[in-house]
Amino acid sequence: xxxxxxxxxxxxxxxxxxxxxxxxxxxxxxxxxxxxxxxxxxxxxxxxxxxxxxxxxxxxxxxxxxxxxxxxxxxxxxxxxxxxxxxxxxxxxxxxxxxxxxxxxxxxxxxxxxxxxxxxxxxxxxxxxxxxxxxxxxxxxxxxxxxxxxxxxxxxxxxxxxxxxxxxxxxxxxxxxxxxxxxxxxxxxxxxxxxxxxxxxxxxxxxxxxxxxxxxxxxxxxxxxxxxxxxxxxxxxxxxxxxxxxxxxxxxxxxxxxxxxxxxxxxxxxxxxxxxxxxxxxxxxxxxxxxxxxxxxxxxxxxxxxxxxxxxxxxxxxxxxxxxxxxxxxxxxxxxxxxxxxxxxxxxxxxxxxxxxxxxxxxxxxxxxxxxxxxxxxxx
Numbered sequence: 001x002x003x004x005x006x007x008x009x010x011x012x013x014x015x016x017x018x019x020x021x022x023x024x025x026x027x028x029x030x031x032x033x034x035x036x037x038x039x040x041x042x043x044x045x046x047x048x049x050x051x052x053x054x055x056x057x058x059x060x061x062x063x064x065x066x067x068x069x070x071x072x073x074x075x076x077x078x079x080x081x082x083x084x085x086x087x088x089x090x091x092x093x094x095x096x097x098x099x100x101x102x103x104x105x106x107x108x109x110x111x112x113x114x115x116x117x118x119x120x121x122x123x124x125x126x127x128x129x130x131x132x133x134x135x136x137x138x139x140x141x142x143x144x145x146x147x148x149x150x151x152x153x154x155x156x157x158x159x160x161x162x163x164x165x166x167x168x169x170x171x172x173x174x175x176x177x178x179x180x181x182x183x184x185x186x187x188x189x190x191x192x193x194x195x196x197x198x199x200x201x202x203x204x205x206x207x208x209x210x211x212x213x214x215x216x217x218x219x220x221x222x223x224x225x226x227x228x229x230x231x232x233x234x235x236x237x238x239x240x241x242x243x244x245x246x247x248x249x250x251x252x253x254x255x256x257x258x259x260x261x262x263x264x265x266x267x268x269x270x271x272x273x274x275x276x277x278x279x280x281x282x283x284x285x286x287x288x289x290x291x292x293x294x295x296x297x298x299x300x301x302x303x304x305x306x307x308x309x310x311x312x313x314x315x316x317x318x319x320x321x322x323x324x325x326x327x328x329x330x331x332x333x334x335x336x337x338x339x340x341x342x343x344x345x346x347x348x349x350x351x352x353x354x355x356x357x358x359x360x361x362x363x364x365x366x367x368x369x370x371x372x373x374x375x376x377x378x379x380x
Contacts, residue, residue, distance in 0.1 A: 003053040003149035004060075004069040007120075009266030011228050012066070014120035015059065015098055016269075016277035020285075021180075021328035021351070022095035026127045028115040030311050031085045032318035036108045038079050040313055044137035045075050045106065051145030052130060054226030057121055058101045064270045068121060070148065072101025077108070084112035087182050092116075092324065104130070113311045113318075119326055123230040124303055125217045130226075135310040146226040154218050154229070156264025157257040162295060163234065165288065166211040168354070169202055169298035169333040170363060174289040175353030176282075180327040181360050182349035185368040186320070189344060194337050194371075195302050196246045198346075201370035202298060202335075203237040205363065210297035211236045213331075214250065216259035231259035234296055285329040289352050298333035301325070305339035325349035335367075346371070 018024035049055050058072025080091045084107060091107045096118045103118040117127045133143045199212045211234050218229045233253035237246055269277055288294045308318040320342055325334035327349035336347045348364045
């Protein structure tokens with residue numbers, strides 16, 4: 001029997017986002033020395049597929065009967081020229097097909113490997129577990145795999161009323177049709193309190209109170225699940241808020257049921273067709289961008305410290321890695337933090353034209369300066 005499972009409500013939201021603003025994907029970029037071997041990668045993808053049925057998943061059925069079934073196209077392997085470590089490479093803008101597959105792609109280029117996973121089916125934790133197994137397969141080590149067919153959503157409490165609108169983190173004119181842009185800064189800084197420090201820096205750079213959304217993985221510790229099980233909490237900051245106060249507020253939010261409630265809030269989407277979810281989401285995003293306000297000013301995702309050598313093989317050695325944020329008009333300011341042996345990578349992505357006219361670099365430079373080594377007691 002073909003492995004399958006029901007599509008979660010939150011996954012339907014991301015499927016609708018992908019229809020509106022493709023590609024809605026996670027993109028892990030590993031930069032290193034040498035050239036990755038396509039033959040070795042082809043063997044690695046074949047080796048992990050039996051333990052990762054989600055790699056061949058596709059969307060079947062409609063509304064509440066919609067399911068992920070593992071009978072779609074297998075992962076795609078692409079070899080390209082050019083610099084995959086810089087914004088603008090066309091390989092980073094290609095959609096992944098949730099209805100036929102593939103939902104996973106590996107892109108190889110000189111000095112780079114990019115793992116691309118459809119965000120409706122893979123959140124950051126699932127994508128990193130896949131990266132670890134692909135790296136193990138490259139080196140002939142054991143593959144751990146991930147559960148797929150028997151995955152269930154965690155029980156969720158009632159989600160509170162939708163918050164009032166707050167200013168976007170980046171001001172200036174918006175254009176829903178403009179593609180997202182991103183940039184990266186390498187930070188030599190303490191790894192303590194990265195999310196609250198970045199939230200404070202973003203609020204002070206904007207000069208008014210903001211509400212920051214922070215993704216939260218809802219798996220049990222050590223559970224390897226191929227799904228999107230990421231909820232989120234929201235924290236409101238004023239310009240004069242001290243870092244210690246913001247840390248407490250964030251800890252309290254993370255200890256609450258808010259993240260689980262955010263998953264439960266999406267349950268009603270099971271009963272709406274994707275075209276209607278997309279239409280409602282698009283209308284809401286346009287209205288918020290035109291008003292310069294949103295439910296959340298920005299999202300900050302801390303992926304933690306990860307091994308840049310995850311894809312090492314005889315011809316390629318990784319030196320740094322980062323995640324390109326899936327910014328879109330519904331989440332127009334998205335930042336990721338990824339630690340590795342040589343520093344912390346800050347990626348800033350702005351959608352809907354908010355990064356035009358030098359605004360993207362200005363925001364990134366301002367945040368990088370605010371996260372300097374002297375902040376939070378120096379490096380560690």
